[in-house]
Amino acid sequence: MSIDKNTVRKVAHLAHIRTTDAEVEILSGELSKILQMIEQLNEVNTSGVEPMTSVIEMQMPEREDAVTDGGIPEKILANAPEQTAGFFVVPKVIE
Numbered sequence: 001m002s003i004d005k006n007t008v009r010k011v012a013h014l015a016h017i018r019t020t021d022a023e024v025e026i027l028s029g030e031l032s033k034i035l036q037m038i039e040q041l042n043e044v045n046t047s048g049v050e051p052m053t054s055v056i057e058m059q060m061p062e063r064e065d066a067v068t069d070g071g072i073p074e075k076i077l078a079n080a081p082e083q084t085a086g087f088f089v090v091p092k093v094i095e
Contacts, residue, residue, distance in 0.1 A: 001032065001035045001036065002032045002035075003028050003035065003040060004028065005024050005025070005028050005033040008024050008027045008031065009024060011031075012024070012027070013026045021093075068073045073086055
């Protein structure tokens with residue numbers, strides 16, 4: 001798969017990255033190489049391969065799912081700059 005210059009410019013714009021025409025040329029080639037490597041990985045036959053959590057065979061430790069702390073909302077909210085009805089009040093970040 002090949003990435004053209006317009007796609008690079010669009011991705012740079014979406015990521016708020018300022019690029020020059022020379023950089024767009026370089027990035028186009030680099031991104032194309034990355035996608036070629038991903039396509040090559042997609043060709044690997046992984047049927048019958050168990051998903052791994054580590055390269056070392058081990059059992060993940062399990063524990064009982066129990067609440068070990070809590071029931072102290074007054075202490076938790078004591079450091080809050082602002083609170084309402086037992087909840088933290090935070091400034092609106094999306095308009």
